[in-house]
Amino acid sequence: MHQDKLEGFKKVLLAKKNAILEHNAQHQSNVEQMRNIKGDEADYATMSAENTLEKSIFQKHRQELEYIEIALEKIENGVYGICEMCNEHIALGRLKAKPHAKYCIVCREIIEKDLKDKV
Template sequence: MTMNNNHIFKEKLLERKKEIIKILDDITNEIKELSCDDVCDEGDEATSAMDSGRKQQIYLKLKEELNEIEVALKKIEEGTYGICEMCEEPINKERLLVKPYAKYCIICRELIEKEGKNKK
């Protein structure tokens, strides 16, 4: 990956990072607001717990994405961005435009997914 393209990916990564941090803050505040203090009855409590559970799942997924973004930004700084962690070949630019924190090229990603399905 040439250095002159990295600024495009860095901007995309930083923009997404900012979005995620805002969403995480919003979810944190919503979960706090859903505390049992506001709950009127058992039905409300159950609904509140389900909402909270869904929000926590979303929160964890976003935290995972945020960590992947941090790794990608570090790779840009180190000059290793855009290299597949499995085969060490360059990751297709189109793939990086769609998922700028991709760790693997398409071929390796498919191999990993097939392995995961075979293990189940």
Template sequence: MDEKTLNELKSRLIYLRNEIQQRIKDNNDRVRSFESGDEGDFSNSISYKDLTYNLIEKDRTQLIEIEEALYRMENNTYAICERCKEPIEIERLKAKPTAKYCAKCKHIIESHS
């Protein structure tokens, strides 16, 4: 992979990381701001909190994937399939910059799940 493409992917990952960190912060603030009212409001508040916690958890998972990808970049293992050790397709990385597997290995892994 050329340096320009690698830098573009790194910039995108950093942008996504910052965006997700802000979203997690905003959702945590939102959860803390819920106030209970009558039983109906309380019930809605609980449902909304659950939904918000699920969104936070999904964002944390994505954040971990981004951090792992940035770590692989620092250690010169980015864009190398963790299964077959072959290069991951540039198109795949542009679509999913956190990809750990080439398209062929990803398909094999998913078909065995």
């Protein structure tokens, strides 16, 4: 992959990383503010439901941040865009849609089918 495309993907990955970190920081600030507010049972129930949803979002963010860090390391090591399963190049369109993709579309489908079969 050409250096200019790699730099473009690096910028996209860093922007995604920063957006996630900013979202998490803003949410943490909101949670702290809510803890200081006195409310009734309905307020606490709403906050509890929101916290459950946010925990799920945080888990997804944590996983996405991990994938982004791996992709950034791959760029630095010159192996970005190579499928971790078959070692073939990941299609440019797939990388544009999901810049931290670890697998080409064929291998991803195999993995998803295997996961589905296990359930």
